[in-house]
Each structure stands twice: as structure tokens, then as C-alpha cells.
Amino acid sequence: MQKRILEVVDYDPQWVESYLEESLAIQQALKGLNIRMHHIGSTSVPGLMAKPVIDILIETSNVSEL
Numbered sequence: 001m002q003k004r005i006l007e008v009v010d011y012d013p014q015w016v017e018s019y020l021e022e023s024l025a026i027q028q029a030l031k032g033l034n035i036r037m038h039h040i041g042s043t044s045v046p047g048l049m050a051k052p053v054i055d056i057l058i059e060t061s062n063v064s065e066l
Helices: 014-029
Strands: 036-040 055-060
Touching: 014 036, 014 055
Parallel strands: none
Antiparallel strands: 036 055
16 A cells, blocks of 8 residues: 655645635636635644645535536
8 A cells, every 4th residue: 555645734824815815716717606615624724734735615505506
């Protein structure tokens, strides 16, 4: 079995800005749809070490619109 390497790094305040930039791009791509987005996962918790991956949850009341 091949070993997987998992990178965990110190908290980076830039993660908040990265989320905002990505969520804006998603909102523009899904313009006109009724969606809400949330920054979730370990990068959303100030001070917490995390994998440097921004997790975004998108919710909608009508999945068929997507």
C-alpha cells in the first residue's frame, strides 16, 4: 500500500481572502441562481492548523436550477 502524505500547516489569515475571492467567482458563474455559500472546514477556523485547501459549501433551495 502506498503511503499518502498529508500536509498540515499553521493557520494563514489569507485563507479568508482566498475564500472571498473564490466565492465571488462562483457567484458570478452561477449568477441568477438562488444560492448561499459558506467557508467550512479547518481553514475557516482562526488559529487552527489545517490542510491548505479552502472548502466551500454551496446551498440552494432548488437543486434542479443547477
